[in-house]
Amino acid sequence: MKLNNRYSIKGNSLMFLVLLVSNLLFFTVVSAQGEDQNWHLPDLSEKFKSHPKGIFVELADSIPIRGTLYRIRVPKNWNGILLSDLDYYKSADSQRNVKLLEMGYALSGTKRRPGRMKAYDPAHEIHDIISVLDIFEANFGKPSKTIQLGCSGGGTITIAMAEIHPDRIDGAIALCGATSPWMANTHLDALFVLKALLAPELPILEIPLKGAEMQSIAKDWENVVKAAQKTPEGRARIALAITIGQWQAWGGKGEAPVPNPNLNNTIELQNSMYESLVRLLPNRGTFGTTMIELAAPGQIKGNTDVDYREFYENGNELYKKTVEDLYKKAGISLKSDIKKVNNFPRIKADASAKKWWSKPGRTHIGEPKIPFLRLSTSGDGLVYPAMVKGYEDLVVKNGYSKLFRSAYVNRWGHCTFSVGEWLAAIETVKQRIEKGVWPNTKPKELNRLAKKLDSNSKAEYFEFKTVKKYNRTWVPDINDFIGE
Known part of the structure; x- marks a missing residue:
């Protein structure tokens, strides 16, 4: 251990002495006459940086x-x-x-x-x-x-x-x-909706942290979302993904690309959803949940028991209003799209990952x-x-x-x-x-x-307008703790 980068102390046996020194520093005055009182202790009275x-x-x-x-x-x-x-x-x-x-x-x-x-x-x-x-x-x-x-x-x-x-x-x-574990599955849900409705062929799990493969995946997802934003149907589905996933319509890295939207303005809100989404798609700057995936043995993300109709109902009320307005303008069925998401092949979390994440801390x-x-x-x-x-x-x-x-x-x-x-x-x-x-x-x-x-x-x-109910609360039970 080093004190003030100048006085080195070696060995745990001096810990008690160091404690005494600190007490002297803060709670006593060391006088010139007191040298014989603490001859065995380092004089740190002048060691303030x-x-x-x-x-x-x-x-x-x-x-x-x-x-x-x-x-x-x-x-x-x-x-x-x-x-x-x-x-x-x-x-x-x-x-x-x-x-x-x-x-x-x-x-x-x-x-x-x-x-x-x-x-x-x-x-x-x-x-x-x-x-x-x-x-x-x-x-x-x-x-x-x-x-x-x-x-x-x-x-x-x-x-x-x-x-x-x-x-x-x-x-x-x-x-x-x-x-x-909550964050990982919240991240999964919006991407799952996009995959089901816009890009079934693109991956949303176990994406590399860096490298050529990462860059290729990032570019493909960016192209899909940018193309979707150019059509009424695509704009509606982007809004649906953000709402079901409970992602923020205005949020991301770097500088804000658009002003904080009026949540009662459908056009403003949807455009903000899009601008945020393109910054949150898989890329080198959104490594947060990949890090979580790599932490445990096995995959923590999963949605085998999820009802995405219920997840939609739990969303921010003003986000849902925008989704419904957009679907109506696009002339497509919100009910059918949610059904398509619900019928899309699911992802199963591994028991080993749940067991690992169950531990205290x-x-x-x-x-x-x-x-x-x-x-x-x-x-x-x-x-x-x-x-x-x-x-x-x-x-x-x-x-x-x-x-x-x-x-x-x-x-x-x-x-x-x-x-x-x-x-x-x-x-x-x-x-x-x-x-x-x-x-x-x-x-x-x-x-x-x-x-x-x-x-x-x-x-x-x-005062923040949040979701009606958060979708991904997870408290481990006995089966999670023992890995079943």
């Missing part, structure tokens, strides 16, 4: 055995609260994290491991985060409060931490966090045991916001509503939150931990709080 935005102690090293890189920073004005983030290692100098240090928060986290794309396992990432929490406590003592937070994959493990490690954290904030069951705030951007084309509805319903069913809140930001993209929006979320969970009741989490109040904490930030929390 200077930074343009503040002064802090830093630990940056790798976790023994696993080798995952981690980073810890504790400011001189530490308020006793630790913010733990899966992706802190690389984001430590971001505007957001430097500001949090200025505000007195300690921060810690890891760097994502090499090979993650082909060997993804959120349970292992949780193990890494727990290890970093252990290292933090051994060096700096137990924080007064620990809040686990993170975006994307960091949000995924945050949800799990709230459910299975309430002994290690006091609060949780998951931003654009996926439940991997790899999926979520809707039982947060500490205050938990879940945030999403409305224009997230990677981690579908509809999943939050599925989680909310599980939380209500399981009786954990007092511990859970959700909020949405009106913005295109995945994890595109402003600094102020992050700070408002952190302050909200902090207040819930300290007072035992949730402060106001309505959009107006969250926006006011975001502006108060960072006046230069955008603050765009809003």
Whole structure:
């Protein structure tokens, strides 16, 4: 282990000594007369690292055995609260994290491991985060409060931490966090509709992450969807795929190609569906669910028991209105197309994959045991916001509503939150931990709080119109656990 990249400590036997050092750093004054009191300890009173935005102690090293890189920073004005983030290692100098240090928060986290794309396992990432929490406590003592937070994959493990490690954290904030098996099957459904109605010959499973074959498949799918958009029938079927799949009509990577559509305007909404879809079709930039497919032994995606008529009925009401308008204008039967999708050859998930994803930390069951705030951007084309509805319903069913809140930001993209929006979320969970009741989490109040904490930030929390019911909630049962 390295302290501040200058003072090296070898061997676990010195952990206790390091803890004493940290206590001296933060809670005692070392005088010139006190040298004989701690002659056996390294003098770290001058080891704070200077930074343009503040002064802090830093630990940056790798976790023994696993080798995952981690980073810890504790400011001189530490308020006793630790913010733990899966992706802190690389984001430590971001505007957001430097500001949090200025505000007195300690921060810690890891760097994502090499090979993650082909060997993804959120349970292992949780193990890494727990290890970093252990290292933090051994060096700096137990924080007064620990809040686990993170975006994307960091949000995924945050949800799990709230459910299975309430002994290690006091609060949780998951931003654009996926439940991997849910996400995989939500991704499957829209593509399955497109395959059934537009391109039976094109693959939708086990698509390579890169290479000539990937590029060929991507081009073929792009050509199919672009051709469909030129006909009334094709436009109707694109809208049907988005609606059944519960994908966002406005969401994706990069810059938004069109303004956020008026959901009551059929032409605007359908065009936005198309523009989003062409950016979410299989290609090198949409590797998220391929990564999930590669994680487990066997295929997690499946739809053998799905009734796509029911899935359509569960969709966003305004999306359905657009679908019905388009089908009427095209002069084709919506009922017949849904029947065709229902009759198309199905995909069976492997029991081995279900067994693997059933393990704690790899999926979520809707039982947060500490205050938990879940945030999403409305224009997230990677981690579908509809999943939050599925989680909310599980939380209500399981009786954990007092511990859970959700909020949405009106913005295109995945994890595109402003600094102020992050700070408002952190302050909200902090207040819930300290007072035992949730402060106001309505959009107006969250926006006011975001502006108060960072006046230069955008603050765009809003009331989000979501799906009637999320289609792909999956909670493992005994057969899943034993692999039958």
